[in-house]
Amino acid sequence: MEVGQMQRQWMGYMKSLFMEGFLDGQFLQLQQLQDENNPEFVVEVVSLFFEDSERILKDLSFAVDQQSVDFKKIDAHVHQFKGSSASIGAQRVKNACIAFRNFCEEQNIDACRSCLQQVKQEYIHVKNKLETLLRLEQQIVAAGGSIPMMEWN
């Protein structure tokens, strides 16, 4: 595939990610921050996010599985995850966290369990999408092209 085609594909993909609510403006911010000095900035940050997320989700699952559930602890973890997902603009994950926190407040353990599933799903979903996107970017750059900058209006 030639570069122009790949770039168009990338743009289309980005557009869909935004339209479907997977990503929000924060992700664009990250792209804007990328520059010559940090050509891999987005990759770096996204990787950090993945790493951290695995950890948080593990802790979260552990907390939810407890016999005597500590809702405060669960809430703290969800809050953490919310902040984390907001950092890269993972909008759907963030929204799932918001819903999750509401149920924590209500101390509804069943709802919490299903929320946990939701959150995990959304995370996996966006992870796949991002990996695809970044792979595409890699290909473009490898083929000598450059990643188009995007702005929304």
Next chain:
Amino acid sequence: MVHNRSIISHNIDSGCFPSPHLDAFPAGLRVLVVDDDPTWLRILEKMLKKCFYQVTTCCLAIEALKKLREKKDAYDIVISDVNMPDMDGFKLLEHVGLEMDLPVIMMSVDGETSRVMKGVQHGACDYLLKPIRMKELRNIWQHVLRKRIHEAREFETFEGIHLMRNGSNHIDDGNLFAVGGEMNLMKKRKDLDNKHDDKEFGDQTSLKKARVIWSVDLHQKFVKAVNRIGFDKIGPKKILDLMNVPWLTRENVASHLQKYRLYLSRLQKENDQKYSTGGIKYFDLPSKDSGCVSFLDSLNKQQNDGAIDNFRYSDGTLKLHMESTSHEVDLNGIVTRPTIDKIRASVSDIIDPKIRKCSQIGHNQPYESAESEVNHTVFEYSTVSTQCSWNEVPKMLLKEEQNTQKHFQIDQSQSMNSDPSGYTSDYISPVNSMALEVVTFPSQSKSLVANDQSPDIVFTSNLSSKAPGYNLGCISDMEIYQRNLLLDSHAALTPLDEDLHLLLLQGEYYNMNFGMQNIEMSEYSDPWIIAEVPTNLYDSADYS
């Protein structure tokens, strides 16, 4: 890398910011970022670096405190997340405020009013909501500047009168005062000050975490104690004992003493710089036998003799002529602040009827607490106006509350748009929230500056990637971008519809006619061609 000084730096004499690294203020601002989230830490670091700040990161509050304690003067401002595993962000905030007296900005993804309020009460100078935008970080320097001004005022006007500098070389404080919208703020907050001042003692007991407000009286006691003990031998405990104020704690005194010391050392630096042999040196260093106090004493004596013979108010400069000493005292600093009404109210208690007549200016609001404080001394008079400076603490907090509310509101609309329950459906919502975000985002995308307001400026910086980032400082640059962005969004763009408009930013390749390219892509395989932009140009400004 070279970048021009910002507007502010021209006005700031390095006397007020003695450290060399702040010569190009706000660039070089030393920021300590504390956040347990590694992703955010990395992002914030990058953003701050792009603002030309000097960044140190920490993922633990304890580590941050350690760093701060190790080198007290190593940082100008601290930014910290609220939720951290090892220590509550508010606790860190308190520590930093008490021990280092640095401005602290809180951050959180949670924007609940109660949280923001807590931050404000604990002394945060701002509360930012995540996700944080670059533009919010660009302006954090204002908190550092504000604090300096605040401190300068506190002590200078307090200790009596700040002397006329040589000729037109008005102290940079004058310029500092001119900077920032604090003046208007104080006008508005005046009523609140009055109330707050009355509640001063109440606050002390009810809000345990609230800061002590050092009133005129209190500071006078403090200074008296300091001078009695002898500046060399002072310690918070001794001062506290002498002051005999039951509700005051050792910590309160300690932090006030620290500020006082800083103030005096800054004065010393200024004196050293400003005064040649011809200068009038009133503020001898405290080590030289309490020079400050002797001046005050002489003033007090004069006042008791009814020595204010002339009180003129003209052109916003208050000149106080003293009979025995023929020194003109410039109260520029005081008067430029709109506290005329307070001065009037309190001054009317001073015996001289001439004063009363002259001071029929400004508002007629009574200022009871000020009147009760007036002791008919020059010292008091001048310091009454600083009543409001002491009240600046709540004012500032209130102002910050306003700011934080602004942040809060923006975030609210964002979260409202991103519809928790229905995020699967409507793609218009993300668009809306994005529009909200991006319009004000001072992007590095030069092509957005289509309205040719300052195409040259922007464009030249665009032209060569090696060019020094901006010819403008951070601030003016920001203004232009925001202005242009807003203009752009209104003028040049077609209204949002269901299709997203993607702007392709292309740097040089769109040279003089660098309008925006509104490209609608409905499908992947649109026939237009993306001109290939070499990688080193697509992100035009080199910030780092």
